[in-house]
Amino acid sequence: xxxxxxxxxxxxxxxxxxxxxxxxxxxxxxxxxxxxxxxxxxxxxxxxxxxxxxxxxxxxxxxxxxxxxxxxxxxxxxxxxxxxxxxxxxxxxxxxxxxxxxxxxxxxxxxxxxxxxxxxxxxxxxxxxxxxxxxxxxxxxxxxxxxxxxxxxxxxxxxxxxxxxxxxxxxxxxxxxxxxxxxxxxxxxxxxxxxxxxxxxxxxxxxx
Amino acid sequence: xxxxxxxxxxxxxxxxxxxxxxxxxxxxxxxxxxxxxxxxxxxxxxxxxxxxxxxxxxxxxxxxxxxxxxxxxxxxxxxxxxxxxxxxxxxxxxxxxxxxxxxxxxxxxxxxxxxxxxxxxxxxxxxxxxxxxxxxxxxxxxxxxxxxxxxxxxxxxxxxxxxxxxxxxxxxxxxxxxxxxxxxxxxxxxxxxxxxxxxxxxxxxxxxxxxxxxxxxxxxxxxxxxxxxxxxxxxxxxxxxxxxxxxxxxxxxxxxxxxxxxxxxxxxxxxxxxxxxxxxxxxxxxxxxxxxx
Ligand SMILES: NC(=O)c1ccc[n+]([C@@H]2O[C@H](COP(=O)([O-])OP(=O)(O)OC[C@H]3O[C@@H](n4cnc5c(N)ncnc54)[C@H](O)[C@@H]3O)[C@@H](O)[C@H]2O)c1
Numbered sequence: 001x002x003x004x005x006x007x008x009x010x011x012x013x014x015x016x017x018x019x020x021x022x023x024x025x026x027x028x029x030x031x032x033x034x035x036x037x038x039x040x041x042x043x044x045x046x047x048x049x050x051x052x053x054x055x056x057x058x059x060x061x062x063x064x065x066x067x068x069x070x071x072x073x074x075x076x077x078x079x080x081x082x083x084x085x086x087x088x089x090x091x092x093x094x095x096x097x098x099x100x101x102x103x104x105x106x107x108x109x110x111x112x113x114x115x116x117x118x119x120x121x122x123x124x125x126x127x128x129x130x131x132x133x134x135x136x137x138x139x140x141x142x143x144x145x146x147x148x149x150x151x152x153x154x155x156x157x158x159x160x161x162x163x164x165x166x167x168x169x170x171x172x173x174x175x176x177x178x179x180x181x182x183x184x185x186x187x188x189x190x191x192x193x194x195x196x197x198x199x200x201x202x203x204x205x206x207x208x
Numbered sequence: 209x210x211x212x213x214x215x216x217x218x219x220x221x222x223x224x225x226x227x228x229x230x231x232x233x234x235x236x237x238x239x240x241x242x243x244x245x246x247x248x249x250x251x252x253x254x255x256x257x258x259x260x261x262x263x264x265x266x267x268x269x270x271x272x273x274x275x276x277x278x279x280x281x282x283x284x285x286x287x288x289x290x291x292x293x294x295x296x297x298x299x300x301x302x303x304x305x306x307x308x309x310x311x312x313x314x315x316x317x318x319x320x321x322x323x324x325x326x327x328x329x330x331x332x333x334x335x336x337x338x339x340x341x342x343x344x345x346x347x348x349x350x351x352x353x354x355x356x357x358x359x360x361x362x363x364x365x366x367x368x369x370x371x372x373x374x375x376x377x378x379x380x381x382x383x384x385x386x387x388x389x390x391x392x393x394x395x396x397x398x399x400x401x402x403x404x405x406x407x408x409x410x411x412x413x414x415x416x417x418x419x420x421x422x423x424x425x426x427x428x429x430x431x432x433x434x435x436x437x438x439x440x441x442x443x444x445x446x447x448x449x450x451x452x453x454x455x456x457x458x459x460x461x462x463x464x465x466x467x468x469x470x471x472x473x474x475x476x477x478x479x480x481x482x483x484x485x486x487x488x489x490x491x492x493x494x495x496x497x498x499x500x501x
Binding site for chain 1: 360363388392393395407410414417419421431432433434435436437466
């Protein structure tokens with residue numbers, strides 16, 4: 001399926017030079033917005049807008065749980081400053097057109113991405129699930145439960161993860177972890193998302 | 209300095225973890241006494257051990273002579289008195305504080321003062337288990353991972369009164385047994401379960417909140433984070449009833465809302481959807497199809 005891209009500035013999903021950008025057509029059935037304000041067009045197979053920490057509804061507006069069209073949100077998962085993974089989280093609304101979801105999926109899968117579909121909730125899938133864990137690990141570190149090295153080793157050896165929570169959140173950036181958790185906390189109010197002290201320190205030093 | 213550890217006793221060796229721990233000890237050259245209340249479990253363990261070590265030989269991980277030597281180091285008993293010769297007793301009996309405390313209390317009268325008592329508990333406090341043992345300073349947590357005979361990690365947790373000498377001796381034993389010890393405080397779930405149990409609950413809550421299907425949640429975690437197994441697949445493997453039990457152990461102590469059993473988990477357990485063992489949990493296993501909860 002042909003896709004075209006409207007872009008302004010750098011995209012977190014597709015950094016400059018990414019093959020996905022190069023393979024775009026000038027006029028596709030699917031239009032992908034990267035940093036450009038959304039323009040609706042019902043005649044398109046799907047319109048995809050890259051999301052940061054915000055919900056899709058910010059771009060489309062919402063209607064008492066009946067929202068949905070051919071517009072989907074998406075983000076290629078990245079752990080902060082790490083390179084983007086092959087995972088694309090597609091974001092749908094309750095009445096998103098099934099053919100638009102299928103078209104979006106087809107575009108990304110044809111380029112070798114793994115696609116999952118999430119509803120329009122804060123943090124989509126991965127950040128919603130892993131950020132509280134990183135917060136907990138950072139708190140454990142403050143409380144002296146174990147050293148960062150031992151916590152990471154435990155997750156790698158005991159659970160078979162490729163990396164541990166501390167090395168991962170450090171690598172992705174503690175200030176970035178602050179941004180993500182602050183956004184999640186603002187929406188949910190759950191203490192588990194309140195940015196960990198170490199993330200707050202990193203953010204404060206960032207701004208210093 | 210404690211006496212060097214030469215003889216290890218494993219209580220609950222007829223069970224899942226005890227059987228694996230006994231293999232670790234015998235394989236590493238320690239005389240290993242397998243103890244359980246029921247002889248049938250010990251018979252099963254011996255058979256499984258023979259099978260496991262035979263496979264290890266076939267895979268080139270050990271020689272036939274090593275296997276025979278390991279088997280010859282294993283003995284079994286249902287008489288607690290036979291544990292009097294042990295330098296280290298590792299208990300992997302039922303996860304009940306009263307059972308573990310009663311066991312250590314009895315063993316205190318049987319074993320010499322130099323014997324170290326270790327608990328493989330996943331959820332209980334080492335300090336609480338040690339209390340009333342008569343040797344709180346020589347009790348320590350040695351938390352192995354399942355399957356113990358394959359997983360190198362041991363979380364080593366001293367209780368409040370555990371002596372430095374006990375910690376050092378237990379640590380050395382782990383290394384001699386070919387394991388990788390990590391030190392943690394005596395806190396609920398140590399490192400592994402303290403991170404894992406709430407995370408798994410969060411994944412279950414995401415299913416319940418309609419964030420995504422179980423299949424997509426697992427796919428996202430595996431692709432995005434590189435985990436070998438998806439969290440819902442893991443809960444299915446561990447058993448949804450076991451996940452409830454873990455929550456019931458942690459939540460009342462920590463009052464961490466993430467550790468509380470999600471309502472969906474309880475409903476699924478009530479419906480008999482316990483995971484792999486009943487053929488259906490978050491996924492169904494006979495048809496390989498997903499169960500959208
Ligand atoms: N299963 C796991 O994944 C896992 C992982 C790490 C730690 N653990 C911990 O290991 C321990 C055992 O768990 P399991 O899954 O192997 O249980 P299990 O039910 O498979 O085995 C327990 C064994 O203990 C025996 N037993 C009970 N009371 C006894 C007593 N007083 N004296 C001697 N033997 C007795 C039982 O007969 C049984 O054979 C628990 O503390 C558990 O929390 C389990």
